[in-house]
Amino acid sequence: MATKIGIREVAKAAGVSVTTVSHALNDATSARVNQQTQQHVRAVARDLGYAPNRLASGLRNQRSQILGLVSDEITTTPFAGAMIRGAQDAAYERGYVLMVVNSGLDSELEKREIRILQQHQVDGIVYAKMYHQGVMLPEELDGLPTVLLDAVSTDASVSSVVPDEIAAADAAVETLISAGHTRIGMINNVDDIPATHGRLAGFHNALRRHGLTPDPRHITAGVADTAGGRETAMDLLALPDRPSGLFCFSDRVAMGVYQAASALGLRIPEDLSIVGMDNLELIADALWPGLTTVALPHYDMGRWAVVRLLNDIEGPGSPAVQEKLACPVVHRGSVGPPPL
Amino acid sequence: MATKIGIREVAKAAGVSVTTVSHALNDATSARVNQQTQQHVRAVARDLGYAPNRLASGLRNQRSQILGLVSDEITTTPFAGAMIRGAQDAAYERGYVLMVVNSGLDSELEKREIRILQQHQVDGIVYAKMYHQGVMLPEELDGLPTVLLDAVSTDASVSSVVPDEIAAADAAVETLISAGHTRIGMINNVDDIPATHGRLAGFHNALRRHGLTPDPRHITAGVADTAGGRETAMDLLALPDRPSGLFCFSDRVAMGVYQAASALGLRIPEDLSIVGMDNLELIADALWPGLTTVALPHYDMGRWAVVRLLNDIEGPGSPAVQEKLACPVVHRGSVGPPPL
DNA sequence: CACAACAAGCAAAACGTTTTGCAAAGGAAC
């Protein structure tokens, strides 16, 4: 293998100094090099297949062009992938690269991993959670540009991005209302997390806007998985005046409702309309009929976080913002007009 | 903020030279520093909160302690997360960190991303695919230690790790046989990928070992998603001498079979036993009854790939190996004795 | 007592860039 070619080799081959090569390649610095030489140097560099050593330039510039992404990743959902992909795409577009680290629930480990990222001189950190939650930032992040992804901080000095849970639930329920439903129920989660409260609020908002009053017995909650949804739905659907439309906390819960409906001999959407939430394609697309649901914008949140972080890094000073991203409704086949 | 503390500051504070600090901290180099001074230096370093700059040491050592992970990530499954987590855990244990990059199906983009990883001087690359496939390595990887994850290469000089599809399918079918089934069918995939052929082979192996001959009409194939599974199962289960046990190419297909069974009034597992494959918890755990299936060892594969890569990097010379990892059966409730 | 051997520590070079200050050459103005 020929000796690794660095800027020196390029300089020699082009018959100029390394200074000139550097200037020619990073045209930024004012016209300190003539058009012709620049062209020439670039041609030579390309021919030689020169690729700058980013360790060296990072060292010199005090800029690594690396972003750290720390995540708890205890999830079995594909959400993590979408967020990371969004973040990575945005980073790529700006010439950065992502260093990914995950620590599960071990906060000691998390701290150690953050320190390692700092040793690698990351220019900033995306602190990601796999579901929308409130967090207290570990103090090792002090002084490092940071953006929260799918989480909000108790201290408001750091930017964050989360789904707009309220608007999302509102839109979900609106879908049922505009199909003609008036007796609408909800199966909520029992955990004390933002999604639980936000989605309930959105549910109420939509009904109120249309002058509908929900029957309290139609607003239930259970463990937010399929078994929980099934059990909760069994009771709810056994009611003599059961709702004709049901908003479910999540697609997994909705799947449980499908099972309960099937067990009770109810057809979807003829006898019961259902809207889920999350757009977990693995489930929403697989159910029969397809589940109408509202998508959590994981990819877009990942993107937003990195864009915001890079803006903070490259032009500091803008005040922190707490962003809520819109959640589009995805129509499939689980909503129809109410039975007569 | 106090001036960033580097090795110089530690040296000054400890009253020794930077050389001595370096030696004291990386005890590797033979006893060139006295026990006492070492202790002292370490204490000072800890008190000052010294953290080495890895850009600088990487530059000096020609070792970045960074591994690149390039993946196509077009998947909506949680598999990617498990693989990356496995890889990351293994990397962490050896003091390395992962730089993750994903390119979808765009091979031009992939090449550019690999070049960027090289600019960051990654010590090696894990080349990951999101489902088991054969690939041709992009030539930009020449000369860089590389391991394939969930893929095998046409050129056998690079190590790789994939699931043992044949053994996995064999174990799945064995589960049905040992429950007493003799009329066993399979719904396979139609794509020309290793999983398709491997799982079919495993199916035949298990039957043959027990002296069972499958009815050719019971071996079918369809698009490997839930709708495909449902349609294929509709025909298969309508047969007068339908199988009593069914091995499905994937959990998604199995979910389609559940739907078909429900539509035809067949109970699981009383009338029909089912084994899936993938252990897609989101589905296998949510189905009712739970789906017995065989797990793809994504986490372990991620780990294996990184361990192997680090061994190649730190002690080169061992011949490439094509590893197949075992896939454990996960028992839930979809297998029972055959109907009388 | 002379001399070697060794332990402990230091100064300086190197890794591959970017950037600052300086120098040479050319042209314009007087």
Place this chain on the structure above:
DNA sequence: GTTCCTTTGCAAAACGTTTTGCTTGTTGTG
């Protein structure tokens, strides 16, 4: 023909480490 810009280029310093000689004491051996 001198002075003074402007343009173009270069040499050298710097970023924060690690490592290679080299120097100084100290101890041990004959």
